[in-house]
Amino acid sequence: MPVRLRSSHIFVNCPFDAGYRPIFNAIVFSVYDLGFVARCALEEDDAAEFRLLKIERLIEECRFGINDLSAVTLDPATGLPRFNMPLELGLFLGCKRFGPANQAKKRCLILDGDPYRYRAFLSDVAGQDIRSHGADPERAIREVRDWLLLASKRTGLPGGGEIIEQYRRFQKDLPDICAVLALEPDRLTFLDLSATITEWLRMRR
Amino acid sequence: MTKTLHVYRSNGSWAVKREGRRPETFGTRREAVQVAVRDGKKAKAAQVVVHGSDGRILEHRTYGMPIIQEPPKKGLVTSRRIAAAVGKVVLDRLHADPLPDRAGTPAK
Numbered sequence A: 001m002p003v004r005l006r007s008s009h010i011f012v013n014c015p016f017d018a019g020y021r022p023i024f025n026a027i028v029f030s031v032y033d034l035g036f037v038a039r040c041a042l043e044e045d046d047a048a049e050f051r052l053l054k055i056e057r058l059i060e061e062c063r064f065g066i067n068d069l070s071a072v073t074l075d076p077a078t079g080l081p082r083f084n085m086p087l088e089l090g091l092f093l094g095c096k097r098f099g100p101a102n103q104a105k106k107r108c109l110i111l112d113g114d115p116y117r118y119r120a121f122l123s124d125v126a127g128q129d130i131r132s133h134g135a136d137p138e139r140a141i142r143e144v145r146d147w148l149l150l151a152s153k154r155t156g157l158p159g160g161g162e163i164i165e166q167y168r169r170f171q172k173d174l175p176d177i178c179a180v181l182a183l184e185p186d187r188l189t190f191l192d193l194s195a196t197i198t199e200w201l202r203m204r205r
Numbered sequence B: 001m002t003k004t005l006h007v008y009r010s011n012g013s014w015a016v017k018r019e020g021r022r023p024e025t026f027g028t029r030r031e032a033v034q035v036a037v038r039d040g041k042k043a044k045a046a047q048v049v050v051h052g053s054d055g056r057i058l059e060h061r062t063y064g065m066p067i068i069q070e071p072p073k074k075g076l077v078t079s080r081r082i083a084a085a086v087g088k089v090v091l092d093r094l095h096a097d098p099l100p101d102r103a104g105t106p107a108k
Helices: A018-033 A051-061 A084-098 A101-105 A137-152 A160-181 A190-204 B029-042 B079-096
Strands: A006-013 A037-039 A062-068 A107-112 A129-132 B004-010 B013-017 B024-026 B046-051 B057-063
Touching: A006 A018, A006 A051, A006 A084, A018 A037, A018 A062, A018 A137, A018 A160, A018 A190, A051 A062, A051 A084, A062 A084, A062 A137, A084 A101, A084 A107, A107 A137, A129 A137, A137 A160, A160 A190, A160 B079, A190 B004, A190 B046, A190 B057, A190 B079, B004 B029, B004 B079, B013 B029, B024 B029, B029 B046, B029 B057, B046 B079
Parallel strands: A006 A037, A006 A062, A062 A107, A107 A129, B004 B046
Antiparallel strands: B004 B013, B013 B024, B046 B057
């Protein structure tokens, strides 16, 4: 029995470390503002399940994927690149290609910091939807919105400028919301961030 | 301009307010919601939010814009606490909003 492909769910394959947090938060915010659901390996806390199995299950459920390769850089400590993001992108593309018939509907966006850097380390992805955010969260929002408009064929989606304006207002409110919750904005878990974004959008967009 | 029409309790009556605009007040919640829904339906895109006394959402309606989906799972903080925290900040912002006068010029 094939797994149900959820047409509003988007697998967000992006780094979650502090330096990348502004891009990650902007992508998650735009996904929800556009009426979709952000899914991420960080939503799972069941240590009994192997990490790769969790990721495979998430990928299988999501019709869309946003993959950011900008963190594929050499780690100063080890001298090696981080390759989790390309691995998960490969799983997504493989699931679309070799999975049951319903998986052929999958669509994915590939983001990077520079427009043509991927050619030096992942040239086989040429021909996919590859865009650059230039390490700018607001540019990432525009790229996600423009891609999702075409990939989902949904109508009535807000424009990129409108989402950016909402995101700026959300960023102003977030420290006050976190103060009420006695939490630090930079340390919100993925699920708590998602719940805060959705509640804010329902009340203040 | 924001697309949200807020309905909330204010000094014993019910107010309908869009940020940056002067609030209208009504004797009952039902009247206030009727006016907010009428304005929401007239707009190209809008949402109507009825707030409880702690700011949380009692009623929510969307017109011509994407419906905000539920996140996949619950996090460490309960959704009730998050809703109350967001609601408090939103109501604080509404109360602090400088109201324009009837000609549309912001009040000094």
